[in-house]
Amino acid sequence: EVLRHPLMAIPGGFFYLAIKPRLILIMEVYEFIQHIFTDFKKGSEFNLAQTISAHQSKHWQSATEFWDLLLNNICVVGSWIFLSHLWGVGLFWSIYSITLSCSATIFIWLFFVQHIFEGAYAHKTADWNYILGAVQGSSYLELPAILRWFTADIGYHNIHHLCERIPNYHLAACHRENSHLLSDVKTLRMRDLADCSQFLLWSADSNRLVSISSFRQSTEAILKT
Template sequence: MKNVIKSDFVLTPYMKSNDLLAAYQILNTVVPYVLLWFLAVKAAAISVWFLPPIIILMTLFSIRCFSLMHDCGHYSLFSSKKVNRCVGFILGILNAIPQYPWSRDHAFHHKTNGNWEQYRGVADFISTEEFSKLNSSDQRFYELLRHPLMAFPGGFFYLALQPRLVLIMGIYDFVVELFTCLKNNPGMSLSEIVSAHKSKHWQTATEFWDLLFNNICVISSVIILSNLMGAAFFLSIYLSVLTFAAVIFIWVFFVQHIFEDSYAHKTEGWDYLTGAIEGSSYLELPPIFKWFTADIGYHNIHHLSERIPNYNLEACHHKNIHLLSNIKTLRMGDMLACSKFILWDGRSSRLVSIESFRQVAQSSALDSNMVS
């Protein structure tokens, strides 16, 4: 980007939250999602063949729940920080993910977008230099783990298992430290041990309590609804919806930052504004998918200011369109092509495919042989 600064963009008028519109968005998302569960029970009593379209709709509403939870995490959906926290927590229960810890991790992504020494994307990509040091089997394994189809087991783990495992591992670490402290220093009080404990699974006490209460609510809901609907019926639908929704989250987030010529800089010389505009794509979606994703396709605008609520993103995009000539426009058909850019070349500040990296390496080797 040349000769463009953040103050050139008209952003402030679009940062204003509309509580009435936000409440309407919550109602037109959560209420249909709940009603679809009742419809699924009634439909299953007639024929299981009625269930697939219902599951598809539930998945789409789950995606919208996640997108609205995302806005709550940025304190942009409602004008009140407390309301955003409460509504975000509820939406986190519906998606089986603790909203506050997730939003803290997501905030780090916003602060470092385009700085590939600090943040390595949705799948923890490695550099071409690191990749070259792997043996052939590890290289194949790396490539396999980042195949687009791995979003299915990865999505299931991300929503269904990871929040539960994080809590278990964190509590286990604390219990081990508790007994170790009491053994080495019997005079230590419980409050002293708690205050001195630094968990690698959460950063603050607020994150822990959000994680704990989310797990209590999610697990309790699963037990209650399994008893009401039947465990096999409920879990088969619930886990399918979670998995499919997570897959779409991952794919959408992937193409919003991983694409050819995406801004992928080192820490030195990294620029926040360039990262927002050239390190984020504009994902052009059909109207129905724009609604279900709460306009998150206007991702460059979202990264310019995360305080702009989803219902103002499109208007802000059109207002500043004359400054967005460098944005990458992608469509649904481009998603698969983006999946090959899974290495970061720090020397050229580019994302590259494994194939292109190997071609360059082979070419360099041939040149070296010819010189020698």
């Protein structure tokens, strides 16, 4: 309950955007070095090229993902060093931390409410239904035009989950043209965002998310009977 509290998005967002990408790269480099030493200890059959090609990372699926992460880290950490030298460490990290934490909080909340709302479909992996997961497990977040532009139409999350290959600039048109098929999609508005934070528990019986208060009430009712 504490970890899913809305205020946890502030430190969580900073960790997700600033720390996690660097931590993943460090962890993978460490595991890769371990992999090389393990193969090296096997003796004369050690072949560096084969060892590298045989290594399977837990943190990315392809070499392209690795190079994207590596270049991202080089650019980000390089900019940290450059701007810290240009502005001073204290000034740069004060501005950077506040700006990144605020933007990350908004970013996380916009994603959070796309799946966390009253009655959202939530099923265990076995027998999980792709269509129900997209239509009843994702919401349509109705945003003002300016926010739709800034968020690349993230509000049409149900369409994105039905087909992730649809580019963001076609999501709105696709939603309009298929609105008659999307009557079961949950529509959320800005005023609903705060209420979504209470639906954190999964009911295995109904395959739906339920609020903490309703869970406590049902538990108390069972105990009384």
